[in-house]
Amino acid sequence: MSLDKNDVRRVAFLARIRVDEDDLEPVARDLNNIIGWVEQLAEVDTDGVEPLTGVTGMTLKRRDDVVTDGGDPDKVLRNAPDRVGDFYAVPKVVE
Amino acid sequence: MTYLIHGDTGDWEVVIGLEVHAQVSSQAKLFSGSPTAFGAGPNSQVSLVDAAMPGMLPVINGYCVEQAVKTGLGLNARINKVSVFERKNYFYADLPQGYQISQYQHPVVGEGVVTVDLADGTTRDIGIERLHMEQDAGKSMHDQDPKRSFIDLNRAGVCLMEIVTKPDIRSPEEAGAFVRKLRSILRYLGTCDGNMEQGSMRADVNVSVRLVGEEGYRTRAEVKNVNSVRFIMQAIEIEARRQVEVHESGGEVVQETRLMDPVKGETRPMRVKEFAHDYRYFPDPDLLPLELDDAFIEGIRASLPELPDAKKARFMADMGLSAKDATTLVADRESAEYFEAVAARHDAKKAANWVTNDLFGALNKAGLAIADSPILADHLSKLLTLMDDGTISGKIAKDVFEIMWETSDDPEKIVADKGLKQITDTGAIEVAVDEIIAANPGQADAVRGGNDKAIGWFVGQVMKATQGKANPQQVNQLLKAKLKG
Structure with missing residues (x-):
């Protein structure tokens, strides 16, 4: 698998990361190096091996269905760049 | 009854699949301890997990898992003992994480079946493809300010079940019957209140059409976020008719997301940004796979109503x-x-x-x-x-x-x-009967002369005189005895 300039432009857009046109080529090269390095793993024969999801032997912890949070809009909105009443206010999103 | 659209080139049948989003009835959200109640003040039911502050980690609500499994059992479906939460990545102002935690390749519930009851008294089985758990997003308001949208995260992180049917539905009536039946099952189970007005249940409707007898499926379009049974049925009628027109005029139906305008009675394409459907799912590294054992599943099965x-x-x-x-x-x-x-x-x-x-x-x-x-x-x-x-x-x-x-x-x-107690005292009824007979000698003669219909008239008069309180059988017997005996 390898990425070209267009792939990088697209992935950058999806991730909302600005990459200047001049940087697309070098970024593609860097990413291809990383992918190539990771792809060495494909050389290992994994037929019949279950995917490993963790090495700690832990299972997913579950909470009880109890309300322990909320009720503090000011805390939640403290870092908001803009607010109106208890709403976040963001640049208009038009569907 | 077969639902067909009679086009210029032949009869078309409709192929429908539904994706129903049902809000799980729970006190707290799927991955945080903030409440889920409807109608609270903006951002008053939000934790820092829901607001996606850096470093906040999700911890799953065990009761939501039980509710999903219970629903799966109620849909006669297979429960998957291992399921995986994945990140569905997209940008929107009311999705602070930048991704929705959902299940994709490994949902908690697999195939099942729902039997729907149709108006003519028959039933039909509709296949269930899967059920998975996911987070709801927040709510955006676009009409309050000329330059800004307002965001309320109260819904963000509330547990939803997405229930997906197989493309087994063939008419608006069946689709309506399915949603009503599903809602009924969810309410019996107590896993979702089924309240469509409050958005606890809403559906995406996948529609395609094909000529009668044709094999395979044609390209479908998806009508998103339909929030009542009536609108779901209407959306199917409108969209199927539109697609028949497109096919018959030599055009091509495009796979796209559309919105229904119930006022104008049309569907129109949603303006979706380029690449919007490239969600780049991957397993959420914050959450281990969800593993269920037989005791857990059987315990829930035993508790089903x-x-x-x-x-x-x-x-x-x-x-x-x-x-x-x-x-x-x-x-x-x-x-x-x-x-x-x-x-x-x-x-x-x-x-x-x-x-x-x-x-x-x-x-x-x-x-x-x-x-x-x-x-x-x-x-x-x-x-x-x-x-x-x-x-x-x-x-x-x-x-x-x-x-x-x-x-x-x-x-x-x-x-x-x-004083509505029926008069069963024969003496009291007899008095009334005698009075009526005495006051209507002509009618009485008619009965005596063999006109049995006139006896009904006497019964009516006696009932009237007793304000309906006389026992009609007794009145009948008395009249017969007196007039004919």
């Missing part, structure tokens, strides 16, 4: 109800419980008649739900007892029912207060 299909079968087999009455009575849990309370002490068919005709008729007319009925099940049961033991006649019972509806009073009290 009797569901509408089983109840309907029991009402028909053990109580002798018709399919129509049984279907009506089991449609929601409260109605079934009401009926069973009345039928506990009475003939089931008689109880069903009073509940489905008199009570449901009055409720429908008043736009009330069974839970708001002014007549308690216990009172309706007493009314039937008053009829059974001859205290009041069937005709008077209807009058008492009206008064019960207005006052919510106990029927025994109403009958006592208004």
Whole structure:
């Protein structure tokens, strides 16, 4: 698998990361190096091996269905760049 | 009944699949401890996890897992003992994480089946493809300010079940019946309140059309976020008709997301940004796979209530109800419980008649739900007892029912207060009969001369004179004895 300039432009857009046109080529090269390095793993024969999801032997912890949070809009909105009443206010999103 | 669209080139059938989003009934959210109640002030039910502050980690609500498994069992579906939460990545102002935690390749519930009841009394099986758990997003308001959108994260992180059907649905009627049945099952189970007005249940409708007899499927379009049974049926009619026109005019149906405008009666494409459907799912590294053991699943199975299909079968087999009455009575849990309370002490068919005709008729007319009925099940049961033991006649019972509806009073009290007790004292009825005969010699002669119809007229007069309180059989006997005996 390898990425070209267009792939990088697209992935950058999806991730909302600005990459200047001049940087697309070098970024593609860097990413291809990383992918190539990771792809060495494909050389290992994994037929019949279950995917490993963790090495700690832990299972997913579950909470009880109890309300322990909320009720503090000011805390939640403290870092908001803009607010109106208890709403976040963001640049208009038009569907 | 087959639903077909008659086009210029032939008859077209409609292929429909539904994706229903049902909000899980729980106190707290799926991955945080903030509350889920509807209608709270903006951002008052938000934790820092829901607001996606850096470093916040999700911890799953075990009860939401139980609810999803319970729903899966209620849909006769396979429960997957290992399922995986993945990140569905997209940008939107009301999705602070930048991704929705959902399940993709490994959902908690696999294939199942729902039997739907159609208007003609037949049933049809609709396949369930899967059910998975996911987070709801926040709510955006775009119409409050010319330059800004307002965001409320109260819904963000609330647990949803997405229930996906196989493309088994063939008409708007079946789609409506499916959603009603699904809602009924969810309410019986108590896993979702099914309240479509408050957005607890909403559907995406996948529609394609094909010529009758054609194999395979044509390209489908998806009508998103339809929030009532009526609109779901309307969306299918409109979208199927549009697609037939596109095909017949030589065009091509595009796979896209559309929105329905119920006012204009049309669907139109949603303006979706380029690449919007590239969600780049990957397993959420913050969450281990969800593993369920047999004891957990069987424990939930053992706690399942009797569901509408089983109840309907029991009402028909053990109580002798018709399919129509049984279907009506089991449609929601409260109605079934009401009926069973009345039928506990009475003939089931008689109880069903009073509940489905008199009570449901009055409720429908008043736009009330069974839970708001002014007549308690216990009172309706007493009314039937008053009829059974001859205290009041069937005709008077209807009058008492009206008064019960207005006052919510106990029927025994109403009958006592208004003196509606049936007159069974032969002497009292005899007096009335004698008076009527004496006052109408012409009619009396007619009966004596063999005109049996005139006897009915006398019964009516006596009933009128006694304000309907005389026992009609006794009146009849007395009249016959006096006029013909």
